[in-house]
Every structure is written in C-alpha cells, then in structure tokens.
Amino acid sequence: xxxxxxxxxxxxxxxxxxxxxxxxxxxxxxxxxxxxxxxxxxxxxxxxxxxxxxxxxxxxxxxxxxxxxxxxxxxxxxxxxxxxxxxxxxxxxxxxxxxxxxxxxxxxxxxxxxxxxxxxxxxxxxxxxxxxxxxxxxxxxxxxxxxxxxxxxxxxxxxxxxxxxxxxxxxxxxxxxxxxxxxxxxxxxxxxxxxxxxxxxxxxxxxxxx
Amino acid sequence: xxxxxxxxxxxxxxxxxxxxxxxxxxxxxxxxxxxxxxxxxxxxxxxxxxxxxxxxxxxxxxxxxxxxxxxxxxxxxxxxxxxxxxxxxxxxxxxxxxxxxxxxxxxxxxxxxxxxxxxxxxxxxxxxxxxxxxxxxxxxxxxxxxxxxxxxxxxxxxxxxxxxxxxxxxxxxxxxxxxxxxxxxxxxxxxxxxxxxxxxxxxxxxxxxx
DNA sequence: ATTTTATATCACTAACTGGTGACAAATATA
DNA sequence: TATATTTGTCACCAGTTAGTGATATAAAAT
Numbered sequence: 171x172x173x174x175x176x177x178x179x180x181x182x183x184x185x186x187x188x189x190x191x192x193x194x195x196x197x198x199x200x201x202x203x204x205x206x207x208x209x210x211x212x213x214x215x216x217x218x219x220x221x222x223x224x225x226x227x228x229x230x231x232x233x234x235x236x237x238x239x240x241x242x243x244x245x246x247x248x249x250x251x252x253x254x255x256x257x258x259x260x261x262x263x264x265x266x267x268x269x270x271x272x273x274x275x276x277x278x279x280x281x282x283x284x285x286x287x288x289x290x291x292x293x294x295x296x297x298x299x300x301x302x303x304x305x306x307x308x309x310x311x312x313x314x315x316x317x318x319x320x321x322x323x324x325x326x327x328x329x330x331x332x333x334x335x336x337x338x339x340x341x342x343x344x345x346x347x348x349x350x351x352x353x354x355x356x357x358x359x360x361x362x363x364x365x366x367x368x369x370x371x372x373x374x375x376x377x378x379x380x
Numbered sequence: 381x382x383x384x385x386x387x388x389x390x391x392x393x394x395x396x397x398x399x400x401x402x403x404x405x406x407x408x409x410x411x412x413x414x415x416x417x418x419x420x421x422x423x424x425x426x427x428x429x430x431x432x433x434x435x436x437x438x439x440x441x442x443x444x445x446x447x448x449x450x451x452x453x454x455x456x457x458x459x460x461x462x463x464x465x466x467x468x469x470x471x472x473x474x475x476x477x478x479x480x481x482x483x484x485x486x487x488x489x490x491x492x493x494x495x496x497x498x499x500x501x502x503x504x505x506x507x508x509x510x511x512x513x514x515x516x517x518x519x520x521x522x523x524x525x526x527x528x529x530x531x532x533x534x535x536x537x538x539x540x541x542x543x544x545x546x547x548x549x550x551x552x553x554x555x556x557x558x559x560x561x562x563x564x565x566x567x568x569x570x571x572x573x574x575x576x577x578x579x580x581x582x583x584x585x586x587x588x589x590x
Numbered sequence: 591a592t593t594t595t596a597t598a599t600c601a602c603t604a605a606c607t608g609g610t611g612a613c614a615a616a617t618a619t620a
Numbered sequence: 621t622a623t624a625t626t627t628g629t630c631a632c633c634a635g636t637t638a639g640t641g642a643t644a645t646a647a648a649a650t
Contacts, residue, residue, distance in 0.1 A: 181597070207638075215599095288556075289499070289552060304559065326572070338544035338547050345498065350536055374583045426629055429627085
C-alpha cells in the first residue's frame with residue numbers, strides 16, 4: 171500500500187467523494203438539494219475543490235451522469251426477443267417493454283429526480299440525459315414499428331401517450347397517494363396499471379392488425 | 381368618488397395588488413419565482429404587508445387560489461351530454477372529455493405551473509388544489525363508468541393512464557420539443573396526440589362492450 | 591534535508607432569502 | 621382641531637447562496 175492510497179490527500183478519491191455526494195443528496199433530498207455548498211458539506215470537503223476539479227457544478231454533474239446509466243435500459247433479453255419475434259408476438263412484447271419501463275423507473279429514485287428536474291428547468295445535465303433517453307426510446311419504438319410493418323405515425327403517438335402516462339404516474343406517486351381512484355403506493359394499484367397497459371396495447375394493436 | 385377610492389392607501393387594493401403579483405410571477409417566471417421578496421417587489425409594496433394582511437405567503441397563496449379556478453372545468457355542455465347520452469355514444473364522449481382536458485391544460489399556463497409545483501413539493505396550496513382536482517376528476521370518471529354499466533376497476537386504471545399521459549405531455553412540452561418522435565410545439569403534433577387518444581378509447585371501449 | 595508541487599482549508603465577498611421592530615404618513619374619529 | 625387608527629416604508633437581522641484569493645500542509649522531487 172503506497173502512501174498515496176492511504177492518504178487523506180488524494181485527488182481521485184476526493185473527486186469520487188464529491189460525485190458520491192451528489193448521489194447521496196439526490197436520494198435523500200431530491201434534486202432540489204443539489205448545490206455547491208450542500209455537496210461540499212456532504213463530501214466533507216471544501217467547495218473550492220468543485221471548482222478546481224470539475225470547473226464548477228455543471229462539470230461535477232456531468233461526471234456524475236457519466237458514472238450512472240440514466241437511460242431506462244431495456245434488458246438484452248428483451249432486445250433479443252424483439253429481434254427474433256414473430257409478428258403476432260410483438261403485441262405482447264410491446265406491453266412487456268412498457269411494463270419494464272414502469273418497474274425500472276419505479277425502482278430508480280435517482281432517475282425519478284432527474285426526470286422531475288428536466289421538467290422544471292433546463293440545464294446542461296438534464297438536457298443531455300433527456301436527449302439520450304429520447305434517442306434510445308425512439309430507436310426502440312421505431313424498431314418495434316418496423317417489425318410490425320407499421321408505417322403510420324399513429325402508433326408513435328399511442329406509444330407517446332402510454333410512456334407519458336407511465337412517467338407521470340410514477341413521478342406523481344412521490345407526492346400523492348391516489349390518482350383517479352388508483353392507489354399509487356400499493357402493489358395492488360401498480361398491478362392495476364400494468365393490467366390496463368396490457369389491455370390498451372392488446373385492443374389497440376389488435377385493431378390495426380387488419 | 382370617495383377619498384378612499386382614489387387614494388394610494390387602500391388595503392383592499394393593496395391586497396389585490398399582491399394577489400395579482402403572484403399571478404404575474406407565475407406566468408412570467410414559473411412557480412420557482414414565487415417568494416416573499418419577489419411578490420412584494422412585483423406589487424410595488426412592502427413585503428411586511430404580506431405578513432400583515434395574509435399572515436404570510438401561505439395565506440396569500442390561499443387567497444390567490446380562491447380567485448382562480450384551478451380545476452380543469454368540463455364544460456357544462458359536455459356535462460349535459462353525458463347526462464343524456466345513450467350508452468353507445470359514451471365512448472366518443474370519453475374521448476371528447478379527454479381532448480378537452482388536453483386543450484384546457486395547454487391553454488392554462490398558471491395551472492401547468494401549479495401542477496408542476498405539486499409534483500416537486502408538497503405544500504398547503506398544492507395539496508388543496510390537487511385534492512380538489514382528484515375529487516372532481518374521479519367524480520366525472522365514476523359517472524361515465526356508471527353510465528356505461530362498468531363495474532370493474534380496469535377502466536379506472538385505463539383512464540388514469542390516459543389522463544396521466546395528457547398531463548405529462550403538456551407539462552413536458554414546456555421544456556422539450558419532441559417526445560417519441562412527436563412534436564410538442566406544433567399543432568400537428570398535438571393533433572396526432574388527439575387522434576391517438578381517440579383511437580385508444582375507441583379500441584379499448586369497443587372491446588369491453590361485449 | 592531542502593525545495594517544489596499537489597492538495598485541501600480558511601476567510602472573506604456580494605447577493606440573495608424570509609422575517610421583524612421602529613417609524614412615518616395618510617385617513618378616520620372624537 | 622386634536623387624537624387615534626390604519627396603511628405603508630425603512631432599516632435592519634440572521635441565514636443562505638455561489639464564488640474567490642490567500643494560506644496552510646502533506647507528499648513528491650531534487
């Protein structure tokens with residue numbers, strides 16, 4: 171063990187402490203808690219280091235985002251399923267993808283906070299993350315469309331509504347318990363949502379198959 | 381004209397100035413702009429009056445909300461239509477209600493800001509407004525369900541997703557231009573969304589009619 | 591062992607926040 | 621006209637924010 175590794179004076183280690191502090195604050199206080207002073211305090215380091223090592227808050231957030239994957243990943247399993255799916259199976263696959271998005275976002279509080287942040291104000295970080303998600307999401311959406319031989323744009327709008335609905339319900343569940351009679355803090359409520367997603371997808375894509 | 385009416389010293393007038401300032405700030409800067417100092421400055425009055433006349437910011441916001449109607453009103457016309465509708469017409473009526481919600485929210489920037497505020501933090505004002513909307517919304521939803529002889533809860537969840545989708549898309553359009561390939565800053569894009577709503581409602585409610 | 595460099599802390603600024611007590615001026619009441 | 625009340629302004633407080641220049645100290649290089 172070299173001196174540097176055990177030392178309290180270690181740039182890399184300090185940088186990581188600052189990055190970790192961002193995560194800690196987001197999980198504990200939400201995106202509103204993010205700030206130069208709060209981060210430095212949480213990391214037990216002086217705030218001047220944020221300017222020195224990251225050239226300010228934006229730079230730090232950029233590094234923070236780099237270390238996380240803030241795109242809701244469609245599992246490779248499903249990617250393959252899509253690739254090899256027969257046309258008639260795709261309907262169920264779409265529902266499956268949507269449900270995975272729902273669960274993925276529900277399980278990822280950091281991402282929830284960032285998505286909320288995106289909605290409230292534009293900044294370098296939120297723009298970058300949103301852009302990446304839009305691209306990957308539309309890519310997936312297009313692939314599904316292609317596989318189903320759809321050339322209309324109606325299904326894009328249908329998917330937009332469903333994904334948006336999922337986003338809103340998860341984000342709203344942070345601060346409210348019931349939406350349109352559906353409980354947003356119980357598994358039962360989310361099961362109802364998942365069933366509804368399945369039904370909408372079934373009925374819509376059945377209708378356009380003809 | 382009495383002395384009081386032309387005077388610059390008029391409590392009622394000052395109170396109204398403060399209430400109006402809240403509105404002005406929300407429209408110009410969003411809910412983030414709301415604050416004791418900013419409101420006083422906007423109203424050209426001293427902030428101490430907010431404490432004296434409204435017992436603080438919460439009281440002022442309460443009066444502000446009282447003067448506005450922050451529930452997206454379903455027009456009386458549609459209320460009547462629902463009341464007198466035949467069962468087979470209700471499907472179209474549901475789509476119509478949803479589209480009216482979309483347009484209503486799009487046209488109401490103040491409400492957009494308040495809904496965003498609701499998602500970010502709980503406070504007296506946002507709780508009250510959200511509660512009212514939940515109640516009125518579920519009431520309408522229940523009436524439609526009753527008229528259609530639906531006793532399952534699936535349609536509640538389906539409606540929840542559709543309404544949520546509408547909310548998210550409108551709120552997101554404040555800070556982003558494209559969502560899943562759909563333009564959120566052009567009439568064309570919103571027309572696609574409306575069409576998709578119509579299609580989802582048609583195909584879903586057709587399927588459960590049997 | 592001495593100097594140089596890298597790392598981190600400290601102490602401060604200026605601008606902002608919500609909040610309050612003392613005062614001034616206009617109006618109403620006697 | 622004299623007094624009381626209402627209405628509004630001012631000046632300050634303590635706490636927070638982002639940002640910076642000077643300084644201390646640990647480690648590396650000579």
